[in-house]
Amino acid sequence: MAAGDTVEPGYNLHSLHCYFLKGGLDQPILYQVEATREGSTYCSRSVKAIQNGLTLFTMQCSFKKQESDSFEHQFKMPDVPKPDELKDRSQLYKDWIDETDPSDESLRSILTSDLREAETDTCEVRPVYPWRFRRENGDKPRECLWIRAKQPLGxxxxxxxxxxxxxSDLFMADIARYPKPYIPGIHAFFVISLDHSVWFHQPCRPDDWLLYELECPCTANGRGFIVGRIWSPDGKLVMSVAQETVIRTAKAKL
Structure with missing residues (x-):
């Protein structure tokens, strides 16, 4: 948003590439924007997020004016159930809690906390493959989610x-750990984003449903690489996403 405030009307964000350098505190952050290029069709900005004199985050982003071209091409959207055919993530947590042994207080406490987080999120999420939601035995590092903002965005x-x-950053790191079994309170992971890139192909409205298709081609040397495609309900590929994340496994302390 800070970078967008520095460009002239008519320029639209088409790509961004960022690095997460250091965790922040619950304190104000200064966003420092540098104009690195001004062109007739493209312009670029460099952004630093600074807190207490330390750089937490850097981003390069590029804006361009709208242009038309007769040549267009895209992959086909996955053939998956529609959002109204699927359960919301909050309901999946409720179902999991209902099926949990009442004597397993640790698991029920963790799931209840996850449920509260899902209910207070600004977005509604409906997993296409609900059986992958628990990942008790591990699964393929792929996922599809329908997602939309809970409030209109104007x-x-x-x-x-x-x-x-x-x-786009909310669910990518999780895909890197899908092949490993995950039972809350038994298995633990340290997962955090290293870098994140986004390319916008078409206009999108996140206050309408978007299908988020994710996969992790490789995890090695403590890092997972995740790629994603985001589709509009009418089948347009509106965004492509890539991320590298730190991922380490550990035995949880109960």
């Missing part, structure tokens, strides 16, 4: 792209 396209970028 008509500012820059706000739409900013929110879509924020949502």
């Amino acid at each position: 008509h500012d396209l820059h706000i739409h792209k900013s929110v879509a970028t924020y949502y």
Whole structure:
């Protein structure tokens, strides 16, 4: 949003590439924006997020003016159930809690905390493959999720792209750990984003349903690489996403 405030009307964000350098505190953050290029079609910005004199985050982003071209091509959207045919993530947590042994207080406590987090999120999430939701025995590092903002976002396209970028980071790191079994309270992972890149192909509205298709081609040397495609309900590929994340396994302390 800070970078977008520095460009002239008519320029739209088309790509961004960022690094997460250091964790922040619950304190104000200064966003420092540098104009690195001004062109007739493209312009670029460099952004630093600074807190207490330390750089937490850096980003390069590029904006361009709209242009038309007769040549277009895209992959086909996956053939998956529609959102109204699927359960929300909150309901899946409720079902899991109901099926949990009442004497397993540790697991029930963790799931209840996850449920509260899901209910207070700004977005609604409906997993396409609900059996992968628990990952008790591990699974293929692939996922599809329908996601949308719970509140209308108005008509500012820059706000739409900013929110879509924020949502694009929420679930990527989890895909890297899918092949390993995961039972809350038994298995633990340290997972955190290292870098994140987004390319916008078409306009998108995150306050309408978007299908988020994710896969992790490789995890090695303490890092997972995740790629994603985001589709509009009418089958347009609106965004592509890539991320590298730190991932380490550990035995949880009960």
